[in-house]
Amino acid sequence: MPRDEEVLRLAGAHLGALASRDLRTRCADGFDHSTDTWAARKRELTPLSSSRWAGAITKASHDQWALARRGQAAHVQILEAGIRTITHRLSLPVGEKGSKRAPGGYRSRQEWFAKARRLHVLEDRLASTRRDRESGRVRVVRGGRRLLATRHNLDDAQLAEEQWRQRWEAERWFLAADGESGKRYGNETIRVSPEGEVSIKLPVPLAGYANAGRGRYVIAARVRFPHRGTEWADRVEANRAVAYRIDYDERRGRWYLTASWQYPPTRTIPLEAALAHGVIGADMNTDHLAAWRLDRHGNPTGQPRRFSYDLAGSADHRDAQLRHALSQLLHWAKTCGVTAIAVEDLNFDAEKTREKHGRKRRFRQLISGMPTGRLRARLTSMADRTGITIIAVDPAYTSRWGAQHWQKPLTTHYRKTSRHDAASIAIGRRAQGHPIRRRTAPPPQHQSDAAGHRTVQARPGTLGREEPCPRIPGPRTRSMSPDAERTRETRTSKTVRDVRSDQEWVQGSLLLTD
Template sequence: MSGLRELAAPFVTLGPSGVAVRDRLKHLTSEDEKVLRLVGDLLGTLASRDLKARCAVGLEHDTERWAERKRTLTQESSSRWAGSLTKATHDQWALARRGQLAHIQSLQAGIATITHRLSLPVGEKGTKRAPGGYRTRKEWFAKTRRLHLLQDRLEAVRADRDAGVVHVVRGGKRLLNNRHHLDTAQLTQQEWRKRWEAGRRFLQADGESGKRYGNETLRVTDDGEVSFKLPAPLAYLANAPHGRYVLAARVSFPHRGEQWRDRVSANRAVAYRLHEDTVRGRWYLTASWTIPPVKTVPLATARVGGLLGVDTNADHFAAWRLDAHGNPVGRPHRFYYDLTGTADHRDAQVRHALIRLLHWAKRHHLSIAIEDLDFSAEKTREKHGRRKRFRNLISGLPVSRLRTRLVSMAAELGITIVAVDPAYTSKWGAQHWQKPLTTRERKTSRHDAAAVAIGRRALGHPIRRRTAPPPPHQSDVVGHRTVQARPGIPGREEPRPRIPGPRTRSVRAGRGANAGNQDAQHRSGRPAEHEFWQQDSLPLSL
């Protein structure tokens, strides 16, 4: 019985369900910035208080408690701000619960790995599918202590989950910890304080269809005027009727601006968020709205004309074009990116590499086949042990963000994305395709071969190349080549078609017309020996 796991069938990914665009608020006055900070700080305080109340209730939360929280917040802000605050709190609590479940699964995977390795003798070698024992008694003893530590952590997290307890930091846990390591974070206390206050502000409002310009709380008109409803304690800051404040800056949304303008002109819901970039000293406005799911094409349609196999690596995408029969066409292409530096730099690098890849696929009218990667169970410290570089490698791959960006950007260009099972693509690609595709002028890497394997799996072909002809020579002397022509195929037993013209210089044109008819040859056992001009052998009785 084979030890290989069952492979999942390739599928066409669904398109994005929402859109988000951002534009900078230029020409803000000092009064505008002051009002934005005052409103954001006030609403941020209310958001922190509401999150604390929501976490205290835990699993006993219901609609009555939700309504009570909203009534409390309405008295200190407004009914619309209160609705946005309570919804954001509910979403943040739900996100913390999902993260808690993922942490439990990670702890369980680590405990299972350590328990297995501790049960083996010290120094026993592992296999390709299961790790072996620990190298030394010292390492074995250290892992027994770590096992108890992970078990204690697992019990604590399970107890919190059963009780509905979550641990959330508004502003981010990483930024909070930077306060105790300012030198490492290369921040001064004042710079950290500005980031902390900006991260805890609350200036966002969900849209509502039927209301003017799709949002009554934080409104943007079709000509780019930005205004928002002031909370009750800050109503004295209004510079427009009905307790509103209008900013001096205007937005235009260069990207998807027409789509946004069509929505606000039709009074359809648009959600907005205002936030400050303290590093650059700028304010930005983000608009988002939901869209109907993009209708995907059938898998058979995506395979017509071949596709583009793409292998995802730590520093580049390796891509190779394949025809409908699974044969590589042309030369491989690589699209490089750099995942070092800040998160914004990494995000920009991935975005630029993806747009180059998508433009190449669009130019040749091809679908894209890519692995359905998920390293959630592969990043554990116990999975790869001493292989720290490999652990850092897979931890640094932005798999989730890459998948989201690729699907969203491909939908805009009308490119179909086919996701395939990533099992054994690198190994089998190198085994069956790396050497045959290597020439004197082109050195094929394992990543290029993996791209071919991914493309063939998306097309429904096996990764293995076609079986070679029989060993003695390139003919049917050993038997029929059943790999090329299966039983039942019409014309399988017939001679090969005649190629017009001579095959060698010694044969003139028009000769050799009966080369494919074996009965016309003067060979032993053929009917040509028994024609009227052929002399029969004498009988032995004479």
């Protein structure tokens, strides 16, 4: 309805201006923030809105400042990692090759000179960021820094200035309210009835637009929640806290209402109880999740499963694709009766810089497109409601050892096991505490097998058993001594060969002595 849209625009613009002003005050306070300053900010906003709107605005400002501080700390870590890498590579001779553990020198003097200049730039950025962090100063853009940068590239974004202005203003609106348990329908500011009727408590300057009692405005349209609608209805009917946020998509011309709530802390169960019915190992890749079910002894059972997703497009589309794949994974685990899912504890924050991987642009784009942190957080929150335990394991050598010890034995003429499927087995076995590397049959000396059973595996209590096997010099068979190569080179051959040639041999004179 045009009237509803007009009221929402006015309320969002008014509250957005108050939120911008309060965020500026909160950022200026820095480390001087306290409960007294928080209460003073809330008292200043209450006459211009309401006590509940003022509480929501001040809480959102504080959360935004804390989020900026966490991003600032991550930025410092990335700069320090880049400086360490460049300093190491500059200390090496030009053209020196690197190893698996550390990169080598730069390819040319020109690249060495360019990286030396970049080192000074990164050091200046690090010093500036550290000064801001020590003083409590953060840099926040309400509406998004990416959208702000689009203002200088309207032709590339195919936007007119008026269209950009409308999108910028819509992103800076504020229409969000926290829930309150015990209040009617769990929220007094933005109230949604079980039938889908939405009513908003208008700010004091906009009280003249109210069409209901106590300064409220009832929207004519009705809302519904296809996702977890039953759970939302149960909370609303029980007057439990539900937070709401109203957003406007300027490109589609649609209004959206988002509901959210918190779950009580889940009781932690022992690891042995979670692994009693086996585990599902999941290996994350750029376009799918490879999963395989393992019994409690660490043996793969059944067929491997693959849950595909597409991480191209907008952030909402990527999040929906990831949520759909994780929903399928959790549903499969529930039907199998497994109460534990093992995933890798991946973190590529220090791996995405060009200083570490150099010109491997495709590889940097590959690891940047893997939402490891979002997948772990999303999987943990979704598994909390299904009673499934999430186990994060060390990702070291899972793909390599999985392909080495599990890919070929599990490949048959009707089933082709991929490297990712084998990695999921390695992840599951590591979560269970079993070794990843499989046993190898001993070389038979005779029928009684006097050599006994040999394994490439160490005992579970042996330190360093998850490390690579040491390279033993010499031949790989027991029929030859380890120093056979050196002995073969020094000994004299006893084989007499008849060498036939067309050349004419001439014997020289002999010196005869007494």
